[in-house]
Amino acid sequence: MKVRALYFASARDLAATPAETLSLPEGASVEDLVQAALKLHPKLKAVMGSSKLSVNVEVVPAGTRLRDGDKVGFLPPVAGG
Amino acid sequence: MATKSRITTAPIDPARVLASVTDPAAGGTVLFLGTVRNSNEGRPVRGLEYQVYREMAEKRMVQIEGEVKAKWPVRKISMVHRYGKLGIGDISVAVAVSAPHRAEAFEACRYAIDTVKRSLPLWKKEAYVSGKGAWVKGDPIRG
Numbered sequence: 309m310k311v312r313a314l315y316f317a318s319a320r321d322l323a324a325t326p327a328e329t330l331s332l333p334e335g336a337s338v339e340d341l342v343q344a345a346l347k348l349h350p351k352l353k354a355v356m357g358s359s360k361l362s363v364n365v366e367v368v369p370a371g372t373r374l375r376d377g378d379k380v381g382f383l384p385p386v387a388g389g
Numbered sequence: 390m391a392t393k394s395r396i397t398t399a400p401i402d403p404a405r406v407l408a409s410v411t412d413p414a415a416g417g418t419v420l421f422l423g424t425v426r427n428s429n430e431g432r433p434v435r436g437l438e439y440q441v442y443r444e445m446a447e448k449r450m451v452q453i454e455g456e457v458k459a460k461w462p463v464r465k466i467s468m469v470h471r472y473g474k475l476g477i478g479d480i481s482v483a484v485a486v487s488a489p490h491r492a493e494a495f496e497a498c499r500y501a502i503d504t505v506k507r508s509l510p511l512w513k514k515e516a517y518v519s520g521k522g523a524w525v526k527g528d529p530i531r532g
Contacts, residue, residue, distance in 0.1 A: 317440055317512035318524050360530050362510075365445035367532060381442055381510070387527030388439075388470060388511030389423045389482050389502065 309334055309376035313345055315352075319359060319382040322351040332374065338363060339370040341380050352382070359384045395450040396443050398473040401480040410487040412464035417491035419498040423482040425475045429525070433518040439472035439481065442510035446470065453504050461497040463488045468501060470511065481513075507531045 311330055315323040323345070330344050338361050346352055360367050362381035363374065374380070407420050425437050454466050464487045471481050484501045488494040508531040516522045 314442065316442055316510065317514075320440070321524075358529065362442075362445060365442075365448055367530060381445065383442070383510055383530050384512065384524070385527035386507075386509065386511055386530045387513050387525040388441075388509045389506040 309336070309374070311336075311341055311374050311376070312379045313341065314379055314381045316382060317384045318355050319352060319384050322355060323349040323382075336374050337370065338368060338372045338374060338380060341374060342370065345382070355382075355384050394447075395469055396441055396446050397469060397471055399471070401469055401471055401483050403480065403483055406467050406469060406483040406485045409467040410465035410485045412487045414489060415464045415487035415494075416489050417494040418485065418487040419491075419494040421482075421484045421498050421502050422480050423502070425477050425479050425481055427477045429515055432515075434477070434515050435518050436474060436476045436516045437481070438474050438514045438516065438522075439470075440512045440514070441470070441472045443472075445510045449509055450505070453501055453508070456504070457486070457497045457501050460500070461488060461493040463493065463497050466497065466501065468505065470505065470509065472511070504531075 313330055314327045320326055360383045363378050428434055450468050457463055457466050467485045469483050484498055486494050486498040513525045514522050
């Protein structure tokens, strides 16, 4: 299946791309996607400890199962306002 | 009417945000404006660049407005957050609340802006006078 990874702020800088499509086996979890992203962009590791992950605009635990076409957001600590 | 779009690159017009919460049953209206400050933690700042996960931010702003209306007898609430490059003094965020009485207008507005800061997927990079820049250290996004 294909899943879209969306990188924000420091995660975007470290991945050097705002978004990309990753291929994952059926039944893969958010954590599997993170591992796939880390393989492509090892520098991302620096922000993963403090980042949250979203699937289709909802923040989710790393064990969440993914489905084809899902959008996974890499969300470093936020600072709006 | 203002603020169909809650996330925008366009300059925020406070008069428009205020006008959008006008209500004949309101006895008090509170407007909060967040503006870009010229320093942070002792470092001179020349501007900010906001990045946003727009789809998620818009959805969460609608949720916050719903929460505010459930908690207080608010007549109208309007919120708008700007992104992209902003200069010193530019308005980055506006929240307007109208209510029958001032107490609930103040409380609801305070809750709304505090929640915006904690729970919206927004990030800001400071451009320092020295020429360098850095993402502002934030807090993990709330639920």
